[in-house]
Amino acid sequence: MKKPHKPIPSPRDLKGTIRRQPVVFAVYLVLRLIVLGTLVSSIIRGEYESAFICLLVLALFMLPFFIQQNFGIELPSTLEIIILLFIFAAEILGELECYFITYPHWDSMLHTTTGFLCAATGFALIDILNRNSRIKFELSPIYVALAAFCFSMTVGVLWEFFEFGMDRLFHMDMQKDTVVQSITSVMLDPTNSNIPVTIDDIHSVAVNGQDLGFDGYLDIGLYDTMADLFVNFIGAAVFSTIGYFYIKHRGKGRLARAFIPTITESENAAEELPDTEETPDTPEET
Numbered sequence: 001m002k003k004p005h006k007p008i009p010s011p012r013d014l015k016g017t018i019r020r021q022p023v024v025f026a027v028y029l030v031l032r033l034i035v036l037g038t039l040v041s042s043i044i045r046g047e048y049e050s051a052f053i054c055l056l057v058l059a060l061f062m063l064p065f066f067i068q069q070n071f072g073i074e075l076p077s078t079l080e081i082i083i084l085l086f087i088f089a090a091e092i093l094g095e096l097e098c099y100f101i102t103y104p105h106w107d108s109m110l111h112t113t114t115g116f117l118c119a120a121t122g123f124a125l126i127d128i129l130n131r132n133s134r135i136k137f138e139l140s141p142i143y144v145a146l147a148a149f150c151f152s153m154t155v156g157v158l159w160e161f162f163e164f165g166m167d168r169l170f171h172m173d174m175q176k177d178t179v180v181q182s183i184t185s186v187m188l189d190p191t192n193s194n195i196p197v198t199i200d201d202i203h204s205v206a207v208n209g210q211d212l213g214f215d216g217y218l219d220i221g222l223y224d225t226m227a228d229l230f231v232n233f234i235g236a237a238v239f240s241t242i243g244y245f246y247i248k249h250r251g252k253g254r255l256a257r258a259f260i261p262t263i264t265e266s267e268n269a270a271e272e273l274p275d276t277e278e279t280p281d282t283p284e285e286t
Helices: 011-020 022-044 048-061 063-071 077-096 106-131 141-170 222-248 265-272
Strands: 178-180 183-185 197-199 217-219
Touching (some): 022 048, 022 077, 048 063, 063 077, 077 106, 106 222
Antiparallel strands (some): 178 217, 183 197
């Protein structure tokens, strides 16, 4: 028997989603109105780069609904709200409202959340494969948790590659700089003997004869990258631990269920249908 084609998403599907997740829709509606207001304000002021970011955010807001309708995956309300708030916090507050500069730990908070969400995504993908009767793929809880952790860390590393590339190719500053009062480098060794030399108590740095005005040396991105990967590690480790106990005690982890996407009931029912080939009717012998 052939599997039925998935229906094309319709307004009725959207209404059903709203009825099932009213809190998610309320959060989505409030954030969307704020972004629309920011979009109009940016266009009036002629800030077209900010307007483009607003359009990007509006498109990203539709991503959870798109995933649920086209891939047969149900996102828990808690996870969906966190995704919406994360997009808003990163792009609108972080980029447009300069929260990355105003609040030094804003970036670390977002990277911790990224590690957590990416671990949840990797965990869900592996767990769905692990439970699929059509795929001969079985992993113990510890291996599923480890794979989810590695998936999250890989995404974090790839993002740092992206930031480095944008900084070098387009002269941006995605890898935020840090002012430090001490540096150590073998390049400072006058004998060229590969001996690390340390300079302490740095309170001013001049470039081409001009004092930069910082109370220390300007590190270009290294500290930021390491801090981002470290908090990503924390977020990934926390969720991987939660996911381990979720699988080990299947169905008893209320905290884990709030963050782990699952296959919708219709998809499960379709997978359980036996694959039988239709045979033509043979005429009865007389």
